[in-house]
Amino acid sequence: MDVVAESNINRQLPALDETVGRLKIEVLRERVAAIAPDCRVHAVDDFLTQDNIDALIPADARVVVDCIDSFRVKAALIARLKRRKQKVITVGGAGGMVDPSRLHIVDLSRAEQDALLARLRKTLRQDYGYSRNLKRRFDIPAVCSSEVPRFADGNGGVTYAKAGASGLSCAGGLGSSVTVTASAGLLAASWVLGELTRET
Template sequence: MSDYAEKFGTLTRVYGEELCEALSQSHVCVVGIGGVGSWAVESLVRSGIGEITLVDGDTIARSNMNRQIHTLESTLGQAKVSAMQARIADINADCRCHAVEHHIDDDNLRDILERGYDCVIDAIDSIKYKAAIVYCCKRNKTAVVMTGGAGGLIDPTKTEVADLTRTWNDPLAATVRSRLRHKYGYTRNPKRSFGVPCVFSPEQQRYPDRKGRPGYCKPGVAGLSLDCSFGYGSVVSVTASFGFAASAKAIELIAKKK
C-alpha cells in the first residue's frame, strides 16, 4: 500500500476514487491563515489536496492561542505561513505548499491570485480586499469561497453556507456585498445571486464593553476586529467550524469542475 493510500484511503469510501484523485491534483489558495484560515488549511491537507498556497503577512502571537491551530509555545514569533507550511509537511510531505508571507494589497493581489488555482478561500477581515478577492477570482473564472465574521459568536451549530446575496445578520458579509455592488457593479436585483458561496452565522454577535465584559450592545468604536486588543472575542469551536465549512465547500466546487 502506498503512503498516500495508507493516509487518505478512507476518503475514497466517501468521495470515491475519482474525486480523491482529482483532489490530489488540485491547487487551493487560502488567503488569511488565522482563526478561520488555519483550520481550512488543516482540513484541506487532511482531505488529500495536492497543492496549497498560503497567504498571510502576520507572525504568531500568544493571543492567537485560543483559536489558531498553528499557534503553540514552540511557534510563537514565527510567520504564520511558515508554521503552517511545516505542519502541512508533517501531515503529508507530498503536498506541495507555497508560503506567501505578505498581506494581500493593491500591488500584489493580481500576481498572487492569478496563478490558476482550482479554488481560493478568502479568510481575511479586510472589507476592501475581501471584495477585491471576489472580483478578481470571478473575473478570472476561479472558484472562490468567502468567509464572513466569526468574531463574537459562540454557537458553531449555527454555521451556514449560502450565496453572498443570501447571508443575513452577518455585518461583515453585508458590507462586502455592498462594496461589490457599489465599486464593482454587482447586481442589485434581490432575485439574482453573485455566485459566491459565503460561510456565515446568523447568531447575534457579542461585543465587549469598555471593561471587556460581553454583551449585545454594539460599542461606538471604529475598527472593531477579531485580533485587536479591544475587539471581538472568539472561540475555536466557531472559527474552526467556519474553516471546515469553507474547505468542504471548496472541495464541493472542485468536484463539480472535475
C-alpha cells in the same frame, strides 16, 4: 510578515508557546510536511492587497477560499476571480460568536447578521458593478452565521448592543472563538472538496 502571537494560542493551529514570534507560513509549512511529506507548499510572506492580486493568486487556481478581514480587499479579490471565472467561497466575520451550529453557506446576497459581508456586498455593488437588485443573487457562496454577535459591555458582562468604535478585540475581552473559526474553515473546506470532486 504575519507572525504567531500569544493571543493566537487559543484559536490557531500554528500557535504554541514555542512558535510565538515565528512566521505563520513557516510553522504551517512544517506542519503540512509532517503530515504529508509529498505535499508541496508554496508559502508567500506577504499580505494580499488590491494591487497584488494577480501576482499572488494564480490564474489557474481551481478554487480560492477568501478569509480576508478587509472588505475592500475581499471585494477586489472576488471581483477579480469572478472576471477570471475562477471558483471562490468567501467567509464572513466570526467575532463575538460562540455557536458553530449556526454557521451555514448561502449566496452572498442572502447573508444576514454579518457586518463584514454586508460591507462586502455594498462595495461590490458600488465599486464593481454588481446588481443593486436585492432579489438578484451574486453567485458567490458565503460562510456566515445566523447568530447575533455578542459584545463586551465594559463591566465584565456581555451585550448584544454594539459598543461604539472600539468594537471587538481580544483586549476588550471578546474576540473570536476557536469553535466558530475552526468550524467556518471546515465548512469552507467541505465546499471546496465538493467542488473539486464535481470536476472529476
